[in-house]
Amino acid sequence: MPLIPVLQDKRVVLGVSGSIAAYKAVALASALTQAGALVDVAMTHEATELVRPLSFQAITHRPVAVDMFHLLAETEIGHVSLGLNADAIVVAPATAHTLAKLALGLADDMIATTVLASRAPVLVAPAMDANMYQHPTVAEHLEVLRQRGCAILEPGYGHLASGLVGRGRLAEPETILEAVRAVLGRRGDLAGWQVVVTAGGTQEPIDPVRFVSNRSSGKMGFALAEAARDRGAHVILIAANVALPDPYGVEVRRVRTAQEMAEQVLEAVPGADALLMAAAVADYRPEQPAEHKLKKRSEELALRLVPTTDILASTARAGFTALRVGFAAESEHLLEHARAKLEQKGLDLIVANDVTLPGSGFGADDNKVTILGRDGLERDLPLLPKLQVAYAVLDQVRRLRGGAPDVGSFDRLRSFDRLRMSGGRGDAETYSSPPDFGRPT
Ligand SMILES: Cc1cc2nc3c(=O)[nH]c(=O)nc-3n(C[C@H](O)[C@H](O)[C@H](O)COP(=O)(O)O)c2cc1C
Structure with a gap:
Protein backbone atom coordinates (compact mmCIF):
# COMPACT_ATOMS: atom_id res chain seq x y z
CA MET A 1 0.00 0.00 0.00
CA GLY A 185 -9.61 15.65 7.48
CA ARG A 186 -11.90 17.58 9.82
CA ARG A 187 -8.79 19.58 10.70
CA GLY A 188 -7.43 19.60 7.15
CA ASP A 189 -6.42 22.57 5.01
CA LEU A 190 -9.53 22.25 2.79
CA ALA A 191 -12.01 22.14 5.71
CA GLY A 192 -15.04 24.24 4.74
CA TRP A 193 -14.35 23.89 1.01
CA GLN A 194 -16.71 22.43 -1.54
CA VAL A 195 -14.93 20.53 -4.30
CA VAL A 196 -16.55 19.03 -7.40
CA VAL A 197 -14.67 16.20 -9.14
CA THR A 198 -15.55 14.37 -12.34
CA ALA A 199 -14.25 10.87 -13.05
CA GLY A 200 -14.50 8.02 -15.53
CA GLY A 201 -15.37 7.86 -19.19
CA THR A 202 -18.73 8.79 -20.65
CA GLN A 203 -20.63 6.34 -22.87
CA GLU A 204 -22.49 7.68 -25.90
CA PRO A 205 -25.12 5.22 -27.13
CA ILE A 206 -25.12 3.85 -30.67
CA ASP A 207 -28.11 1.61 -29.97
CA PRO A 208 -29.59 0.10 -26.76
CA VAL A 209 -26.58 -2.23 -26.27
CA ARG A 210 -23.62 -0.48 -27.91
CA PHE A 211 -21.82 2.75 -27.20
CA VAL A 212 -18.82 4.92 -28.06
CA SER A 213 -16.51 5.32 -25.04
CA ASN A 214 -12.87 5.42 -23.94
CA ARG A 215 -10.48 3.59 -21.62
CA SER A 216 -10.77 5.82 -18.56
CA SER A 217 -11.07 3.75 -15.35
CA GLY A 218 -11.96 6.69 -13.10
CA LYS A 219 -9.04 5.93 -10.74
CA MET A 220 -7.50 9.40 -11.04
CA GLY A 221 -10.81 11.17 -10.35
CA PHE A 222 -11.58 8.90 -7.40
CA ALA A 223 -8.09 9.57 -6.02
CA LEU A 224 -8.74 13.33 -6.30
CA ALA A 225 -12.06 12.94 -4.48
CA GLU A 226 -10.42 10.91 -1.70
CA ALA A 227 -7.53 13.36 -1.34
CA ALA A 228 -9.91 16.36 -1.13
CA ARG A 229 -12.00 14.48 1.45
CA ASP A 230 -8.84 13.62 3.43
CA ARG A 231 -8.08 17.34 3.61
CA GLY A 232 -11.52 18.27 4.88
CA ALA A 233 -13.47 19.29 1.77
CA HIS A 234 -17.08 18.39 1.11
CA VAL A 235 -16.69 16.51 -2.15
CA ILE A 236 -19.24 15.89 -4.89
CA LEU A 237 -17.91 13.20 -7.21
CA ILE A 238 -19.64 12.86 -10.57
CA ALA A 239 -18.66 9.46 -11.90
CA ALA A 240 -19.29 8.16 -15.40
CA ASN A 241 -19.26 4.36 -15.70
CA VAL A 242 -16.66 3.72 -13.00
CA ALA A 243 -16.45 0.21 -11.54
CA LEU A 244 -15.00 1.43 -8.21
CA PRO A 245 -17.09 1.56 -5.00
CA ASP A 246 -18.21 4.93 -3.61
CA PRO A 247 -15.38 6.42 -1.52
CA TYR A 248 -16.36 6.83 2.14
CA GLY A 249 -17.57 10.31 3.06
CA VAL A 250 -17.94 11.52 -0.53
CA GLU A 251 -21.22 12.47 -2.21
CA VAL A 252 -21.26 10.39 -5.38
CA ARG A 253 -23.50 10.97 -8.41
CA ARG A 254 -23.36 8.30 -11.10
CA VAL A 255 -23.95 9.29 -14.72
CA ARG A 256 -23.60 7.66 -18.13
CA THR A 257 -23.39 10.19 -20.96
CA ALA A 258 -21.61 13.52 -21.55
CA GLN A 259 -25.00 15.24 -21.43
CA GLU A 260 -25.84 13.73 -18.01
CA MET A 261 -22.41 14.72 -16.77
CA ALA A 262 -22.85 18.30 -18.00
CA GLU A 263 -26.19 18.57 -16.18
CA GLN A 264 -24.74 17.25 -12.92
CA VAL A 265 -21.69 19.52 -13.10
CA LEU A 266 -23.83 22.61 -13.71
CA GLU A 267 -26.00 21.66 -10.76
CA ALA A 268 -23.05 21.00 -8.41
CA VAL A 269 -20.68 23.83 -9.28
CA PRO A 270 -22.50 26.90 -7.88
CA GLY A 271 -20.82 27.69 -4.57
CA ALA A 272 -17.93 25.29 -5.22
CA ASP A 273 -14.36 26.37 -4.53
CA ALA A 274 -12.82 24.07 -7.09
CA LEU A 275 -13.92 22.01 -10.07
CA LEU A 276 -11.53 19.19 -10.98
CA MET A 277 -12.42 17.67 -14.35
CA ALA A 278 -10.61 14.35 -14.44
CA ALA A 279 -13.31 12.56 -16.45
CA ALA A 280 -12.69 11.60 -20.05
CA VAL A 281 -15.79 13.14 -21.59
CA ALA A 282 -16.61 12.12 -25.16
CA ASP A 283 -16.04 14.95 -27.64
CA TYR A 284 -18.54 13.40 -30.06
CA ARG A 285 -21.66 11.30 -29.78
CA PRO A 286 -23.71 9.41 -32.37
CA GLU A 287 -26.21 11.92 -33.70
CA GLN A 288 -29.18 9.58 -33.69
CA PRO A 289 -28.88 6.50 -31.47
CA ALA A 290 -30.94 3.62 -32.92
CA GLU A 291 -34.06 2.75 -30.98
CA HIS A 292 -33.50 -1.01 -31.45
CA LYS A 293 -30.35 -3.11 -31.61
CA LEU A 294 -28.65 -2.72 -35.00
CA LYS A 295 -28.53 -5.94 -37.02
CA LYS A 296 -25.42 -7.19 -38.77
CA ARG A 297 -25.48 -6.58 -42.53
CA SER A 298 -22.96 -7.10 -45.31
CA GLU A 299 -22.75 -3.42 -46.34
CA GLU A 300 -20.76 -0.67 -44.53
CA LEU A 301 -22.27 1.12 -41.58
CA ALA A 302 -21.52 4.84 -41.20
CA LEU A 303 -22.05 6.54 -37.87
CA ARG A 304 -22.60 10.27 -37.95
CA LEU A 305 -21.05 11.89 -34.87
CA VAL A 306 -21.90 15.33 -33.53
CA PRO A 307 -20.06 17.35 -30.85
CA THR A 308 -21.14 16.90 -27.21
CA THR A 309 -21.67 19.78 -24.78
CA ASP A 310 -18.33 21.35 -23.80
CA ILE A 311 -18.69 21.14 -20.01
CA LEU A 312 -15.73 23.36 -19.11
CA ALA A 313 -16.88 26.01 -21.57
CA SER A 314 -20.41 25.95 -20.10
CA THR A 315 -19.08 26.37 -16.56
CA ALA A 316 -17.07 29.39 -17.78
CA ARG A 317 -20.10 30.89 -19.55
CA ALA A 318 -22.23 30.40 -16.48
CA GLY A 319 -19.77 32.63 -14.57
CA PHE A 320 -18.95 30.39 -11.62
CA THR A 321 -16.04 31.38 -9.43
CA ALA A 322 -14.71 27.87 -8.78
CA LEU A 323 -11.06 27.39 -9.60
CA ARG A 324 -11.05 25.13 -12.65
CA VAL A 325 -8.62 22.29 -13.22
CA GLY A 326 -8.59 20.27 -16.43
CA PHE A 327 -6.79 17.09 -17.43
CA ALA A 328 -5.11 16.48 -20.76
CA ALA A 329 -4.49 12.87 -21.72
CA GLU A 330 -2.28 13.02 -24.79
CA SER A 331 -0.36 10.55 -26.89
CA GLU A 332 1.96 13.11 -28.56
CA HIS A 333 3.21 16.69 -28.08
CA LEU A 334 2.00 16.46 -24.49
CA LEU A 335 2.91 19.85 -23.05
CA GLU A 336 2.12 21.75 -26.25
CA HIS A 337 -1.39 20.28 -26.45
CA ALA A 338 -1.95 20.71 -22.73
CA ARG A 339 -0.91 24.37 -22.82
CA ALA A 340 -3.24 24.99 -25.77
CA LYS A 341 -6.13 23.43 -23.81
CA LEU A 342 -5.25 25.50 -20.73
CA GLU A 343 -5.51 28.66 -22.83
CA GLN A 344 -8.54 27.71 -24.91
CA LYS A 345 -10.65 26.66 -21.95
CA GLY A 346 -9.43 29.44 -19.67
CA LEU A 347 -8.39 26.93 -17.00
CA ASP A 348 -6.40 27.78 -13.88
CA LEU A 349 -4.44 24.52 -13.95
CA ILE A 350 -4.08 21.60 -16.29
CA VAL A 351 -2.68 18.18 -15.46
CA ALA A 352 -0.97 16.70 -18.51
CA ASN A 353 -0.39 12.98 -18.73
CA ASP A 354 1.17 10.96 -21.49
CA VAL A 355 -1.14 7.99 -21.93
CA THR A 356 1.42 6.05 -23.97
CA LEU A 357 3.83 5.57 -21.03
CA PRO A 358 3.77 2.00 -19.65
CA GLY A 359 2.37 1.82 -16.09
CA SER A 360 0.85 5.30 -16.28
CA GLY A 361 -2.48 6.85 -17.29
CA PHE A 362 -5.67 4.95 -18.16
CA GLY A 363 -6.46 2.07 -15.83
CA ALA A 364 -3.04 2.15 -14.10
CA ASP A 365 -2.59 2.72 -10.36
CA ASP A 366 0.20 5.22 -11.01
CA ASN A 367 0.43 8.33 -13.09
CA LYS A 368 3.24 10.40 -14.55
CA VAL A 369 2.03 13.98 -14.91
CA THR A 370 3.12 17.55 -15.40
CA ILE A 371 1.02 20.25 -13.75
CA LEU A 372 0.79 23.47 -15.76
CA GLY A 373 -0.67 26.70 -14.43
CA ARG A 374 -2.06 29.83 -16.01
CA ASP A 375 0.49 31.68 -13.86
CA GLY A 376 3.39 29.92 -15.63
CA LEU A 377 3.70 27.02 -13.19
CA GLU A 378 5.27 23.90 -14.66
CA ARG A 379 5.72 20.98 -12.26
CA ASP A 380 6.99 17.73 -13.63
CA LEU A 381 6.26 14.92 -11.18
CA PRO A 382 7.80 11.46 -11.23
CA LEU A 383 5.67 8.34 -11.71
CA LEU A 384 3.59 8.23 -8.51
CA PRO A 385 0.55 6.46 -7.09
CA LYS A 386 -2.54 8.36 -8.27
CA LEU A 387 -3.46 9.34 -4.70
CA GLN A 388 -0.16 11.15 -4.32
CA VAL A 389 -0.59 12.85 -7.70
CA ALA A 390 -4.00 13.97 -6.42
CA TYR A 391 -2.45 15.50 -3.29
CA ALA A 392 0.11 17.34 -5.43
CA VAL A 393 -2.66 18.76 -7.65
CA LEU A 394 -4.60 19.90 -4.57
CA ASP A 395 -1.47 21.60 -3.21
CA GLN A 396 -1.49 23.78 -6.33
CA VAL A 397 -5.23 24.43 -6.08
CA ARG A 398 -4.73 25.50 -2.47
CA ARG A 399 -1.81 27.73 -3.42
CA LEU A 400 -3.81 29.47 -6.13
CA ARG A 401 -6.62 30.19 -3.69
CA GLY A 402 -4.16 31.91 -1.42
CA GLY A 403 -3.04 29.42 1.16
CA ALA A 404 0.00 27.29 1.80
CA PRO A 405 -0.77 23.58 1.80
CA ASP A 406 -0.29 22.08 5.23
CA VAL A 407 -2.05 19.12 6.83
CA GLY A 408 -1.35 15.98 4.88
CA SER A 409 -0.08 17.77 1.81
CA PHE A 410 2.03 15.97 -0.74
CA ASP A 411 5.05 18.04 0.31
CA ARG A 412 5.06 16.34 3.64
CA LEU A 413 5.70 12.89 2.25
CA ARG A 414 8.80 11.60 3.94
CA SER A 415 10.83 10.67 0.91
CA PHE A 416 10.63 8.83 -2.32
CA ASP A 417 12.63 6.03 -0.71
CA ARG A 418 9.48 5.18 1.20
CA LEU A 419 7.44 5.33 -1.99
CA ARG A 420 9.78 2.84 -3.53
CA MET A 421 9.51 0.52 -0.54
CA SER A 422 5.76 0.69 -0.68
CA GLY A 423 5.30 0.11 -4.36
CA GLY A 424 6.09 3.44 -6.09
CA ARG A 425 8.03 2.86 -9.28
CA GLY A 426 9.95 4.35 -12.14
CA ASP A 427 11.15 7.92 -12.03
CA ALA A 428 10.68 8.10 -8.28
CA GLU A 429 13.91 6.16 -7.93
CA THR A 430 15.98 9.07 -9.14
CA TYR A 431 14.91 11.28 -6.22
CA SER A 432 16.35 11.10 -2.73
CA SER A 433 14.16 13.81 -1.21
CA PRO A 434 10.78 15.24 -2.20
CA PRO A 435 10.96 18.02 -4.77
CA ASP A 436 9.46 21.38 -3.89
CA PHE A 437 5.88 21.29 -5.13
CA GLY A 438 4.36 23.84 -2.82
CA ARG A 439 5.61 27.17 -4.07
CA PRO A 440 5.06 28.97 -7.36
CA THR A 441 7.94 29.17 -9.77
C1 LIG B 1 -16.48 -15.34 21.62
C2 LIG B 1 -17.12 -14.05 22.03
C3 LIG B 1 -17.45 -13.12 21.07
C4 LIG B 1 -18.05 -11.91 21.41
N1 LIG B 1 -18.37 -11.01 20.42
C5 LIG B 1 -18.95 -9.84 20.77
C6 LIG B 1 -19.26 -8.90 19.77
O1 LIG B 1 -19.03 -9.10 18.58
N2 LIG B 1 -19.84 -7.72 20.16
C7 LIG B 1 -20.12 -7.46 21.46
O2 LIG B 1 -20.65 -6.37 21.74
N3 LIG B 1 -19.83 -8.35 22.42
C8 LIG B 1 -19.26 -9.54 22.12
N4 LIG B 1 -18.96 -10.42 23.09
C9 LIG B 1 -19.25 -10.09 24.48
C10 LIG B 1 -18.15 -9.20 25.03
O3 LIG B 1 -16.89 -9.82 24.94
C11 LIG B 1 -18.46 -8.82 26.48
O4 LIG B 1 -19.61 -8.00 26.52
C12 LIG B 1 -17.32 -8.13 27.15
O5 LIG B 1 -17.69 -7.76 28.45
C13 LIG B 1 -16.90 -6.89 26.36
O6 LIG B 1 -15.89 -6.23 27.07
P1 LIG B 1 -15.07 -5.03 26.43
O7 LIG B 1 -16.03 -4.17 25.72
O8 LIG B 1 -14.49 -4.35 27.63
O9 LIG B 1 -14.04 -5.64 25.57
C14 LIG B 1 -18.36 -11.64 22.77
C15 LIG B 1 -18.01 -12.57 23.74
C16 LIG B 1 -17.42 -13.77 23.38
C17 LIG B 1 -17.08 -14.77 24.45
Missing part, protein backbone atom coordinates in the same frame (compact mmCIF):
# COMPACT_ATOMS: atom_id res chain seq x y z
CA PRO A 2 1.40 3.45 -0.85
CA LEU A 3 1.84 6.11 1.81
CA ILE A 4 -1.29 8.13 2.43
CA PRO A 5 -0.22 11.71 3.16
CA VAL A 6 -3.01 12.52 5.64
CA LEU A 7 -1.98 9.50 7.74
CA GLN A 8 1.74 9.97 7.52
CA ASP A 9 3.33 10.37 10.96
CA LYS A 10 -0.12 10.76 12.54
CA ARG A 11 -0.58 9.14 15.92
CA VAL A 12 -3.60 6.93 15.65
CA VAL A 13 -4.82 5.07 18.74
CA LEU A 14 -6.60 1.87 17.78
CA GLY A 15 -8.89 0.67 20.58
CA VAL A 16 -9.75 -3.02 20.29
CA SER A 17 -12.57 -4.36 22.47
CA GLY A 18 -13.82 -7.91 23.03
CA SER A 19 -15.73 -8.72 19.86
CA ILE A 20 -15.32 -11.81 17.74
CA ALA A 21 -14.37 -9.35 14.97
CA ALA A 22 -11.19 -8.33 16.87
CA TYR A 23 -9.13 -10.31 14.35
CA LYS A 24 -10.06 -7.77 11.66
CA ALA A 25 -8.39 -5.06 13.76
CA VAL A 26 -5.06 -6.76 13.03
CA ALA A 27 -5.55 -6.07 9.31
CA LEU A 28 -6.58 -2.50 10.13
CA ALA A 29 -3.47 -1.96 12.28
CA SER A 30 -1.37 -3.26 9.40
CA ALA A 31 -3.04 -1.02 6.81
CA LEU A 32 -2.71 2.07 9.02
CA THR A 33 0.97 1.32 9.66
CA GLN A 34 1.72 0.74 5.97
CA ALA A 35 -0.03 4.00 5.12
CA GLY A 36 2.46 5.84 7.37
CA ALA A 37 0.61 6.23 10.69
CA LEU A 38 2.12 5.56 14.12
CA VAL A 39 -0.38 3.13 15.56
CA ASP A 40 -0.76 2.63 19.31
CA VAL A 41 -3.08 -0.23 20.13
CA ALA A 42 -5.10 -0.22 23.35
CA MET A 43 -6.97 -3.46 24.15
CA THR A 44 -9.52 -4.46 26.73
CA HIS A 45 -8.82 -7.63 28.71
CA GLU A 46 -11.71 -9.30 26.91
CA ALA A 47 -10.16 -8.47 23.55
CA THR A 48 -6.93 -10.18 24.58
CA GLU A 49 -8.94 -13.39 25.06
CA LEU A 50 -9.74 -13.29 21.35
CA VAL A 51 -6.52 -11.91 19.79
CA ARG A 52 -3.12 -11.76 21.44
CA PRO A 53 -1.48 -8.33 21.93
CA LEU A 54 1.66 -9.75 20.35
CA SER A 55 -0.08 -9.81 16.94
CA PHE A 56 -0.55 -6.04 17.11
CA GLN A 57 2.88 -5.42 18.56
CA ALA A 58 4.55 -7.36 15.75
CA ILE A 59 2.69 -5.31 13.15
CA THR A 60 2.94 -1.84 14.69
CA HIS A 61 6.39 -2.29 16.26
CA ARG A 62 4.98 -0.51 19.29
CA PRO A 63 3.95 -1.74 22.74
CA VAL A 64 0.28 -2.59 23.21
CA ALA A 65 -1.52 -1.02 26.18
CA VAL A 66 -3.81 -3.36 28.10
CA ASP A 67 -3.54 -2.96 31.85
CA MET A 68 -3.30 0.64 33.03
CA PHE A 69 -1.93 -0.39 36.42
CA HIS A 70 1.09 -2.02 34.84
CA LEU A 71 1.78 0.45 32.07
CA LEU A 72 4.26 2.80 33.68
CA ALA A 73 6.58 0.05 34.81
CA GLU A 74 6.38 -2.03 31.66
CA THR A 75 5.97 0.37 28.78
CA GLU A 76 6.36 3.93 30.09
CA ILE A 77 2.91 4.77 28.72
CA GLY A 78 0.73 6.51 31.28
CA HIS A 79 -3.01 5.82 31.33
CA VAL A 80 -3.74 9.22 29.74
CA SER A 81 -0.67 9.83 27.57
CA LEU A 82 -1.96 7.83 24.61
CA GLY A 83 -5.03 10.06 24.48
CA LEU A 84 -3.10 13.28 24.97
CA ASN A 85 -0.77 12.57 22.07
CA ALA A 86 -3.35 11.12 19.67
CA ASP A 87 -4.28 12.78 16.38
CA ALA A 88 -7.23 10.40 16.04
CA ILE A 89 -8.77 7.55 18.02
CA VAL A 90 -10.54 4.66 16.34
CA VAL A 91 -12.35 2.03 18.38
CA ALA A 92 -12.73 -0.99 16.11
CA PRO A 93 -14.39 -3.26 16.92
CA ALA A 94 -16.48 -1.43 19.50
CA THR A 95 -18.56 -3.83 21.62
CA ALA A 96 -21.92 -2.93 23.15
CA HIS A 97 -20.12 -2.86 26.50
CA THR A 98 -17.39 -0.47 25.36
CA LEU A 99 -19.93 1.80 23.64
CA ALA A 100 -21.85 2.00 26.92
CA LYS A 101 -18.71 2.93 28.81
CA LEU A 102 -17.80 5.62 26.29
CA ALA A 103 -21.32 7.08 26.37
CA LEU A 104 -21.37 7.15 30.17
CA GLY A 105 -17.80 8.34 30.65
CA LEU A 106 -16.66 5.33 32.66
CA ALA A 107 -12.90 5.09 32.89
CA ASP A 108 -11.84 1.63 33.96
CA ASP A 109 -9.81 0.45 30.98
CA MET A 110 -7.25 1.79 28.52
CA ILE A 111 -9.75 2.57 25.74
CA ALA A 112 -12.11 4.46 28.04
CA THR A 113 -9.38 6.51 29.74
CA THR A 114 -7.72 7.27 26.41
CA VAL A 115 -10.95 8.62 24.91
CA LEU A 116 -11.73 10.71 28.01
CA ALA A 117 -8.24 12.16 28.21
CA SER A 118 -8.09 13.11 24.55
CA ARG A 119 -9.40 15.98 22.48
CA ALA A 120 -8.65 14.16 19.23
CA PRO A 121 -11.52 13.16 16.93
CA VAL A 122 -12.99 9.74 17.76
CA LEU A 123 -14.39 7.15 15.37
CA VAL A 124 -16.22 4.06 16.60
CA ALA A 125 -16.96 1.00 14.48
CA PRO A 126 -19.53 -1.15 16.33
CA ALA A 127 -19.63 -4.93 15.91
CA MET A 128 -22.13 -7.20 17.60
CA ASP A 129 -25.02 -9.58 17.22
CA ALA A 130 -27.92 -8.07 15.24
CA ASN A 131 -30.34 -8.17 18.19
CA MET A 132 -27.79 -6.46 20.42
CA TYR A 133 -27.25 -3.77 17.79
CA GLN A 134 -30.98 -3.14 17.49
CA HIS A 135 -31.47 -2.91 21.24
CA PRO A 136 -32.63 0.58 22.28
CA THR A 137 -29.85 0.84 24.87
CA VAL A 138 -27.16 0.44 22.22
CA ALA A 139 -28.97 2.86 19.89
CA GLU A 140 -29.20 5.42 22.70
CA HIS A 141 -25.51 5.13 23.54
CA LEU A 142 -24.59 5.56 19.90
CA GLU A 143 -26.83 8.62 19.68
CA VAL A 144 -25.14 10.16 22.75
CA LEU A 145 -21.75 9.60 21.14
CA ARG A 146 -22.96 11.03 17.82
CA GLN A 147 -24.27 14.15 19.56
CA ARG A 148 -20.83 14.64 21.07
CA GLY A 149 -19.22 14.70 17.65
CA CYS A 150 -17.99 11.13 17.61
CA ALA A 151 -18.03 9.61 14.11
CA ILE A 152 -19.93 6.31 13.89
CA LEU A 153 -19.15 3.78 11.18
CA GLU A 154 -22.32 1.73 10.77
CA PRO A 155 -21.82 -2.04 10.86
CA GLY A 156 -22.60 -4.01 7.73
CA TYR A 157 -25.37 -6.51 7.02
CA GLY A 158 -24.62 -10.22 6.68
CA HIS A 159 -23.88 -13.49 8.47
CA LEU A 160 -22.99 -13.00 12.13
CA ALA A 161 -21.09 -15.25 14.52
CA SER A 162 -24.35 -15.86 16.41
CA GLY A 163 -25.77 -17.61 13.32
CA LEU A 164 -28.17 -14.75 12.68
CA VAL A 165 -28.21 -12.78 9.47
CA GLY A 166 -28.56 -9.08 10.14
CA ARG A 167 -26.81 -5.78 10.80
CA GLY A 168 -23.85 -6.04 13.14
CA ARG A 169 -20.79 -7.04 11.10
CA LEU A 170 -17.76 -4.87 11.68
CA ALA A 171 -17.07 -2.63 8.68
CA GLU A 172 -14.22 -3.91 6.53
CA PRO A 173 -10.70 -2.70 7.46
CA GLU A 174 -10.32 -0.72 4.21
CA THR A 175 -13.57 1.17 4.93
CA ILE A 176 -12.46 1.88 8.51
CA LEU A 177 -9.15 3.18 7.15
CA GLU A 178 -11.02 5.57 4.85
CA ALA A 179 -13.19 6.72 7.72
CA VAL A 180 -10.08 7.45 9.81
CA ARG A 181 -8.79 9.56 6.92
CA ALA A 182 -12.08 11.46 6.76
CA VAL A 183 -12.05 12.06 10.52
CA LEU A 184 -8.49 13.41 10.35
